[in-house]
Amino acid sequence: MTVPTDGTAGGNGTEGTRWYDADAGPLVRPYAMTGGRTGAGPGQTRFDLIALVSPDLSQSRGRAEESLLGPEHRTLLALCRAETRSVAELAADADLPVGVVRVLLGDLSEARYVTVNRPVPPAALPDVRILREVIAGLRAL
Template sequence: MNEDTTAAAPHGQGSQWYDTEAGPLVRPYAVTGGRTHPGPTGVRFDLIALVTLDPAAPSTDGTGLGPEHRVLVDLCRTETQSVAELAAGSDLPVGVVRVLLGDLLELGRVTVSRPVPPAQLPDERILREVVEGLRAL
């Protein structure tokens, strides 16, 4: 009988946790500990919500954070990112990113803001009048 000796290796080829094309396989619910909601924060993490590292957050070396949390923190370190951008940059499903962001928000590591809705933006006509008034000066 010919046995595959690589099947016993946790991350080797032939393992149930490894795919030669995709790499290591971990189910999304394992990353979030089975949670599907971002926690009791009450913040909605829709796709266009903007996530920024909180400058007032105590600087830590990432202890207590999982590797996926650290990836999200690193992505936000350079600039504000939307939830959709974080999901694409971290190669994680949006649902997982929302749960992880809820953790980071509760730890005070990130802040979440919403872009200005188009209905609250100034009317284009008013802006044109302001520009024309400035030109007339």
């Protein structure tokens, strides 16, 4: 459908009415894709933007079972199958808001379609002082 340059709806008798095709945004609003949910379900943690998502290969599922998923779920699964991606990359490649992707990944994770590898927490990383001492020792060699 094209938008007339004069802003009218064309020859359908509704002169002066504007059609908003591409400018209106997506036809399905984010809350409709997630069933009105805005966060992870109980017992689920919030996904970090840099968490890596990959398909769960321990589960053998047929196409018929995957066809019960919504189109957005299937899109995320297809992107994960191509290569392991971060939550931020999935959101960008699927052209979905990050909040929606987090909710959908929560569904997929709970159903064991995907595995999510969370980043190492800062407390588990070595102390900066120790790293500086190692660098200084290497330079001394």
